[in-house]
Amino acid sequence: MTPLKRTLLLTGMVGLSLAAAGCSTKSNADQAGKSKELTVVFLPGDSAKEATAARTALASEIHKATGKKVNVKTTTDYNVAIQAITSGKAQVALMGPDGYIQAHKQNSAVKPILTYSGKSGTLKDAQYHSYVMVPKAKAAQYKVNGKYSLNKIKGQRMSFVSNTSTSGFAIPAGAIQTAFKLKSKDDLQQNNKFFSKVLFGGSHQGSAVNLLKGDADVAAFDDMDLVQYGKFTNDSTKAGADFKVNADAPAPFNSVRGKESIALAAYPVQNEPLVVNSKGVSQSDVNKIVKAFTSKRVANDPKFFAPADAKVRGLFTKDGKTQFIGISDKWYAPTHKVLGE
Incomplete structure (x- = not known):
């Protein structure tokens, strides 16, 4: 999950009253x-x-x-x-x-x-990765037949990024929908449906912090938005990927420095x-x-x-x-x- 992503600028927020889109003329x-x-x-x-x-x-x-x-x-x-x-x-x-x-x-x-x-x-390789992550200390609880799996995430507290985020919702939610044969992703966004509680971090950083602070049991986020704050200590392209926050990571990771999370699943994203x-x-x-x-x-x-x-x-x-x-x-x-x- 994003990178992407400025003296000739107005950095204040532009007014949010947006004109209705008209027909092309x-x-x-x-x-x-x-x-x-x-x-x-x-x-x-x-x-x-x-x-x-x-x-x-x-x-x-x-x-x-x-x-x-x-x-x-x-x-x-x-x-x-x-x-x-x-x-x-x-x-x-x-x-x-x-x-x-x-x-x-x-x-x-x-x-x-x-x-x-x-x-x-x-x-050819213009892609990054979306993850479904859990805290490293609890990762073993999510193994099935010795392999990390999504099978045990039902009923947990889940953090997504935003329901319009590709790698922070669309891709991982689609994978969960397929794995559990759900009719739609709608229930994945509501408390006490598929998950006991659903949080939206607002950004990939926010979703990761929700997980590492203990506010969520499971979280979705990408790699490209996190690598400025930590690093993967092993293969980052598959289940078992281990992300560790840097010891000097700035906000919002300053309160979770040194903490680690493990990927139950990893998905390529354009x-x-x-x-x-x-x-x-x-x-x-x-x-x-x-x-x-x-x-x-x-x-x-x-x-x-x-x-x-x-x-x-x-x-x-x-x-x-x-x-x-x-x-x-x-x-x-x-x-x-x-x-x-």
């Missing part, structure tokens, strides 16, 4: 690109204080590419970010795959233009996109943004791709030849299929 199309300002909205995980330098870098790069003033909109709720980009209140967004697909479903003008590669520098609302960003500006972000200069900039042990958080973690790559909605066909959208 020639007038709307003509307005795309005419505004002298762009607003970029970020999900809660990328809105944290420690991600300020990364947000500044992204917004500054868009400014340099387009010549337009760039405002930053941080959020504490996934739905606010989705509503901002679909309504056109924001014209650019860094989103999770599920958040993008939900936004695209509401407004087809929302389109992905970039994602980041895997270690190979290509899209990397997150940078998206635009094409009614507010011209194709010319899109081309300029893609050209700038796919440059070697950006690929080698630690504000975008920082080493895992960097003291200042980058937008994403540098691993091998990690770089931005231009994409379209077609690349997300596998996620569309998984989510049924």
Whole structure:
């Protein structure tokens, strides 16, 4: 679970009264690109204080590419970010795959233009991982025939990220639904249905802290949003993955330093996109943004791709030849299929 994810900026929250999305018209199309300002909205995980330098870098790069003033909109709720980009209140967004697909479903003008590669520098391994985790001290209780399993999570206290998070809800909830042959995911979001209690951390960090503080027995979160706070001590791609919080981890992990969690299951997730609302960003500006972000200069900039042990958080973690790559909605066909959208 996200990375992704800024002096030319307004860091205050943009007003949340969002204009209703209208029908596509020639007038709307003509307005795309005419505004002298762009607003970029970020999900809660990328809105944290420690991600300020990364947000500044992204917004500054868009400014340099387009010549337009760039405002930053941080959020504490996934739905606010989705509503901002679909309504056109924001014209650019860094989103999770599920958040993008939900936004695209509401407004087809929302389109992905970039994602980041895997270690190979290509899209072949452009993925991260979603986990269903439990505290290490209690992990053995969830084994079935010597292997970690989801079979014993029913009735426990569960923490998800947000019901619009790909790796923090959609993927793990889908896996739980399949494992227990549930009719829908609805019961997974309510207390005293499948789980005795259901929490939403609001971010991957928040969900992990719910688990490590003892407020939840089981939690869903991803790796990309956690590696700035700790590290995996073994294979992070499968059940049994052991995540340990760093001894000097900053807030919100300062109260759970040194604690560990074990994955009952791990699921691959397509990397997150940078998206635009094409009614507010011209194709010319899109081309300029893609050209700038796919440059070697950006690929080698630690504000975008920082080493895992960097003291200042980058937008994403540098691993091998990690770089931005231009994409379209077609690349997300596998996620569309998984989510049924």
